[in-house]
Amino acid sequence: MKKLIALTIAIFFLFGCSSSTVIKSNPPGAKVYLDGQFKCETPCTHKDTAAVGTTRTIILKKEGYKDTTGQIKREELSVPALIGGTFFLFPFIWILGYPPEHTFEMEKI
Secondary structure (H helix, E strand, O other), rough: OHHHHHHHHHHHHHHHHEEEEEEEOOOOOOOOEOEEEEEEEEOEEEEOOOOOEEEEEEEEEOOOOOOOEEEEOOOOEEEEHHHHHHHHOOOHHHHHEHHHHHHEEOOOO
């Protein structure tokens, strides 16, 4: 029984702490810079364990288009973190997650 409880708690911590979102651009194939560092090309998935209130700055670059700056925020309720937070208080710092996707429109030069 103790092993089952420990396993359940571990699952809540593993899945409740991280959040992911798909970053898309129109047109696709833009280079994504997250907080100033190259991350990937759109569409791509960003995943992290940032705490509630975290905002990440995104810059998208594509030849023939103006650079596009935007932000992604953890703003959707995370049920695993909510459940974990009822047992322990510190999972509440991950109670919000990213929306499933962020789409950025790019403007031609």
